[in-house]
Amino acid sequence: MAEVIAQEKQGGSKQRKKLIRVDMTPMVDLGFLLITFFMFTTNFTKPNVMDLGLPAKDHSPNPIPQPPIDIDVNNQITFILGKDNRVFYHQKSKEDLNSSNLKETSFSGINISKIISEAYNKAPRKEIFTIIVKPTDDANYKNFVDVLDNIAISKKERYGVTDIKPWEKKVYEELIK
Template identity: 75%
Template sequence: MAEVIAQEKQGSKQRKKLIRIDMTPMVDLGFLLITFFMFTTNFTKPNIMDLGLPAKGPAPTKVIDEKNQVTFIIGKDNRIFYHQSNSNELNTSNLKETSFNGMTIPKIIAEAYNKAPKKENFTVIIKPTDESSYDNFVDMLDNIAIAKKERYGITDIKPWEKKVYDELTK
């Protein structure tokens, strides 16, 4: 603990007292405080989105009818387009633009689902372009989760879609 050492100087009446403090208990107290705060702190869990991947095996050959799907094309500058057309029908009037604001994407998914002839085969298809951002892709996955649709696919944009997309973004 603390010690007081008294020294007498020769020829002087005044005694000079030296104080030496033992810091060992303070180190113990520091470790106790660190341990206390470590055990009482809430460690936050990372927010993880479950990305459902297909099981290994042969690739499915089933073609999904365009009425049983809605396709979202994620573009540059936070732009997103959607359609329910095939390669022969898609043009600049069929490729519609929407935004990530509010509940617009879940509403579009719900409307397409309600119009689908075979609801059990309804699929949301996401096609990010090379100019799209990762944040927009994650926002799209969040919107699919909000719409409570578990059947979705991620693929590359087709050349016929890219042609119409390029016409709209020029």
């Protein structure tokens, strides 16, 4: 730390002069510890980011209306994210969907990836197989990210995020009562 060095001078009755020497070693150690700490924390807290490709907004005054894209129900799978960490899925049309064929699964393990793979293997045209994610108002963001992670794990690049349709919401609400 600090040292006091006393020197005696020869000669008369003069008072002794004390020299003070400050040891800076602990301050240098602290500086290196702080530098190391901040370097580690910045390297370990890098965010994991997944690209979410969304179409560009058309800002023209007269946008060109696009025809609706009709996807065969066998070439798609729809996930509905509900409240209380519940997730439902189906491969049915508006006319065929009911509470008995809107199936529920969980986020545990690889359930969603397995469901995606099974639907993909049964698809007649694999090149246009599409995954549709429809979060409800009660869904939480973590579940949405979990589904996107499972899509990335299953290496499927065609997916979309859209609002739940009224006919799907009706069946969904029957199941959560």
